[in-house]
Each structure stands twice: as structure tokens, then as C-alpha cells.
Amino acid sequence: MKILIAYASNNDTTQMCAELLGEKLPGADIVNLRRTKPAIDDYDTVIIGSCIRFNDVHNAAKDFIGDNLDKLMKVNTAIFLCCGFPEKINQYLLHNIPKKLLDKSVSIQCFGGRLKVKPYKLVDQLVMKIVKKNFKVSKREFTSIDNESISKMAEDILKLK
Numbered sequence: 001m002k003i004l005i006a007y008a009s010n011n012d013t014t015q016m017c018a019e020l021l022g023e024k025l026p027g028a029d030i031v032n033l034r035r036t037k038p039a040i041d042d043y044d045t046v047i048i049g050s051c052i053r054f055n056d057v058h059n060a061a062k063d064f065i066g067d068n069l070d071k072l073m074k075v076n077t078a079i080f081l082c083c084g085f086p087e088k089i090n091q092y093l094l095h096n097i098p099k100k101l102l103d104k105s106v107s108i109q110c111f112g113g114r115l116k117v118k119p120y121k122l123v124d125q126l127v128m129k130i131v132k133k134n135f136k137v138s139k140r141e142f143t144s145i146d147n148e149s150i151s152k153m154a155e156d157i158l159k160l161k
């Protein structure tokens, strides 16, 4: 089985998650969609990962899905998102990903996210400061990377063999 993990990340969390997932799927190719537009013809399984910002997936992930939707409908697909508010995952999915792609995907997961402040840009630091304050006020743990969800997606993919 030839697997592509195609991700778009702003501040490395999604990239880290793509790499953690890749360790569990030996032989998978991992591609940064901000740098490369991979041809998916060589793959029978395509996993798409994106960070969420202001409720949206990264434009590079959106473009990749838009450009390849017909082909994606013919291969195994899986989707993961990294975000600060995992409880909103369904809202983010429905808002950003074509329903027919969601319906056919063999695995859909939220891999959690990180609320680190550095090395975000100044505007990002301000947003994250507010978010962190809100987390503290509501005595809520900061979101972190969800290793269980990563393992679950790897299991779902390996079952396809």
C-alpha cells in the first residue's frame, strides 16, 4: 500500500503530528503542502492534515482538496485536524471539507493542538495570550497533542492492507 501524508501547518504542530503518524505507517511519504503540490496518482491512500486558524483549514490544504477532489474520491482517504478547541472538530470539518470527502474517508481525527506562544508572529502571540487566559479562567487544561488519536488513525489505515 502506497501512502501519502499531505499536511499544511502554520506553527509546526500539524507537521509534528504528520511525522508521528508517519512513524506508525512505515514507507509513507510525508509532504508539506505549503512547499509542494504532490501528484496523488502514485498513491492508493491519501491522508490530509491541516491546522485550524479562525475556524478555517490552511489554504494550502483547501487548495489541495479542491484541485484533487475527483481523484481523492477514488482512493482511500483520511483527514486529521490540529486545533486548540477539539470539541469544535465537527464544526471545522463540515465548514471546510466537502461532505462527500468526509463521508468516504476511512478515518477522521482531531490530533489536538498546542497553545505555545513562541515562535508565533506578533498577531498570533496576542491571539494565543487571550486564548490561554480564557483557558485559565475556565480552569481548563491547555490542549495538547492527542497521541491516542494518532494511533487510532494509524490502526484504521493499516486495517486497509
Ligand SMILES: Cc1cc2nc3c(=O)[nH]c(=O)nc-3n(C[C@H](O)[C@H](O)[C@H](O)COP(=O)(O)O)c2cc1C
Pocket (backbone or CB within 6 Å): 008, 009, 010, 011, 012, 013, 014, 015, 050, 051, 052, 053, 054, 055, 056, 082, 083, 084, 085, 086, 088, 112, 113, 114, 115, 116, 120, 123, 124, 125, 127, 128
Ligand atoms: C492566530 C491563531 C488562530 C487560531 N484559531 C483557532 C480556531 O479558530 N479554532 C481552534 O480550535 N484553534 C485555533 N487556533 C489554535 C491552533 O489551531 C493550534 O495552535 C494548532 O496547534 C496550530 O497548528 P500548527 O502549529 O500546525 O499551525 C489558532 C491559533 C492561532 C495562532
